């Protein structure tokens with residue numbers, strides 16, 4: 001951590017070190033901590049309990065907050081945010097209401113290198129990793145804008161979280177321990193990167209607490225041939241290896257894994273493919289989340305009819321696979337799964 005590292009994301013002991021290095025009494029760290037995480041300030045000059053002269057000298061210290069450059073509300077009530085980062089890059093985050101709950105769909109990278117055929121983010125390629133504060137900021141931004149506490153976080157925005165695992169774990173530590181969001185309300189979604197699911201399992205802890213968030217794996221296919229067609233990286237990572245890592249994950253962490261399965265009309269939505277999927281997952285402590293595909297401009301994939309989705313889900317249930325269907329709520333604002341993109345020109349955005 002350098003002096004230029006923003007303060008957002010630091011734990012109380014780290015803030016104590018920083019405050020003392022500034023020549024201030026260490027009790028000021030507790031105040032700083034509260035203003036950063038409870039009042040979600042954007043600038044240290046806002047901390048009115050600090051002595052005036054010190055406050056003014058702190059104005060240029062980076063807190064790590066972004067600027068909202070656009071927010072679009074979808075008919076279902078989800079709000080998609082375009083956030084400008086310190087280097088001018090734009091990322092997307094989505095606030096999703098559901099009963100009393102408020103879920104934030106966060107990005108973990110700017111763009112994505114995985115190039116899954118059905119996903120808009122992959123079409124623009126990879127630009128850079130997000131730092132922990134850039135992930136935490138997305139949650140604080142939604143919490144502030146909604147004037148409501150965030151209950152759930154899904155790492156299902158732009159990027160592949162396991163390729164930026166250290167930053168993702170640092171962000172989860174802070175969101176959990178400093179901001180108070182339960183790990184059980186957090187889901188990290190991955191397409192699967194060789195060795196990384198095991199590495200995550202072996203991490204075992206997030207900060208000083210046991211790992212308790214949910215791992216979701218984007219499987220999307222009942223066999224290798226279809227997965228290869230949809231997910232380029234699958235060719236170097238056979239499904240059998242991926243599932244073995246998932247089994248190890250369950251064994252090491254004692255936690256279930258969720259499998260995500262995008263439903264693409266005529267491609268992977270047939271009842272016999274549901275049976276094949278059930279065979280693949282036999283004996284597995286798992287849960288399947290079906291995602292009827294959300295349309296994107298570049299490719300022709302279609303969402304199956306509701307009857308087809310129901311038939312696929314029923315076929316899985318008959319094989320005693322636990323299943324839920326995720327009808328995305330962000331469709332109207334191009335904010336649904338797979339519709340977030342990093343390659344928009346900043347010149348076209350409102351200032």
Ligand code: SAH
Nearest residue numbers: 119156159160189190191218293294337338
């Ligand atoms: N890289 C991670 C997380 C980002 S995507 C991953 O692959 O899991 C979050 C989820 O949305 C993934 O399951 C992804 O496959 C899915 N998704 C991507 N494009 C989609 C689309 N057009 N329609 C529906 N779901 C999509």
